Amino acid sequence: MKINNNVILITGGATGIGFALTKTLCENNKVIICGRREDKLIEAKNILPKINIKKCDITSKTERDELLKYISNTFGGLDILINNAGVQKPIDFTLGNNEFEDSDIEIDINFKAQIHMISTFMPLLLKSTNPSIINVSSGLAFVPLSNFPIYCATKAALHSFSISLRHQLRNTNIKVFEVMPPYIYDTELKDGKVSLERPPFGMSSEEFARIVINGLNNDKYEISQGGTNDLSSIIKEDFYKRFNMMNK
Numbered sequence: 342m343k344i345n346n347n348v349i350l351i352t353g354g355a356t357g358i359g360f361a362l363t364k365t366l367c368e369n370n371k372v373i374i375c376g377r378r379e380d381k382l383i384e385a386k387n388i389l390p391k392i393n394i395k396k397c398d399i400t401s402k403t404e405r406d407e408l409l410k411y412i413s414n415t416f417g418g419l420d421i422l423i424n425n426a427g428v429q430k431p432i433d434f435t436l437g438n439n440e441f442e443d444s445d446i447e448i449d450i451n452f453k454a455q456i457h458m459i460s461t462f463m464p465l466l467l468k469s470t471n472p473s474i475i476n477v478s479s480g481l482a483f484v485p486l487s488n489f490p491i492y493c494a495t496k497a498a499l500h501s502f503s504i505s506l507r508h509q510l511r512n513t514n515i516k517v518f519e520v521m522p523p524y525i526y527d528t529e530l531k532d533g534k535v536s537l538e539r540p541p542f543g544m545s546s547e548e549f550a551r552i553v554i555n556g557l558n559n560d561k562y563e564i565s566q567g568g569t570n571d572l573s574s575i576i577k578e579d580f581y582k583r584f585n586m587m588n589k
């Protein structure tokens with residue numbers, strides 16, 4: 342895909358992987374980032390004055406519609422939607438119902454809102470000459486980490502959804518990418534604290550952003566690296582045989 346001269350929306354673009362992608366993509370594109378915390382968006386804009394920021398909780402229909410209106414009125418369209426926003430919560434089912442009651446927001450943010458974002462922006466994407474949807478799932482979509490049972494399930498759901506969406510949109514111009522990060526240590530995902538100390542495994546958000554950009558440049562529809570690559574390929578060999586049989 343062509344990754345310059347586009348209008349790009351990056352959800353959760355003020356921190357972590359989203360911010361690393363924003364940094365690179367804002368050089369040659371018009372980039373809009375959104376998130377729930379205005380202070381984080383302003384912090385990002387202070388570092389990258391070229392970017393456009395808009396406070397938006399992607400789980401809110403009202404706020405998604407406001408974002409659509411802002412982008413249509415200000416930029417006249419959208420070429421690339423990067424569905425990057427996500428949250429991760431440890432949940433212990435031995436502690437009873439409250440644990441889940443407090444945590445089902447993960448399903449809303451990591452899965453339901455991603456679908457709503459796609460349907461909200463679909464009319465603009467269908468009008469673009471270089472349209473793409475980029476869904477950020479996870480290596481944990483393939484082999485779950487049981488401390489984060491809902492998180493892993495939402496990412497597995499997003500993986501499945503991305504395959505169906507790519508197939509459904511095959512006769513349109515819209516390309517559907519899925520980015521499956523391995524462990525990225527310098528983000529707020531785990532506990533809201535950014536670690537700058539490199540652990541023995543994983544990589545930094547900037548290193549991973551380079552892999553993503555390279556994958557997009559080469560039309561690699563499923564972009565992964567390291568452990569994630571290995572996990573997804575084990576399952577996929579047989580998976581795609583079946584998928585292709587079922588989806589003629």
Ligand SMILES: NC(=O)c1ccc[n+]([C@@H]2O[C@H](COP(=O)([O-])OP(=O)(O)OC[C@H]3O[C@@H](n4cnc5c(N)ncnc54)[C@H](OP(=O)(O)O)[C@@H]3O)[C@@H](O)[C@H]2O)c1
Pocket residue numbers: 352353354355356357358359375376377378379381397398399400425426427428429450477478479480481521522523524525526528529530531
């Ligand atoms: N870090 C990893 O090891 C890793 C591995 C695999 C996959 N991933 C995935 O990569 C993506 C980015 O995560 P990250 O690691 O970069 O973590 P991060 O620094 O916590 O970034 C997540 C971003 O999502 C935004 N966000 C969360 N809920 C939102 C909502 N309802 N509406 C709008 N924005 C929202 C957050 O901003 P606000 O809080 O201000 O809304 C934040 O900027 C996520 O989808 C994550 O699941 C990460």
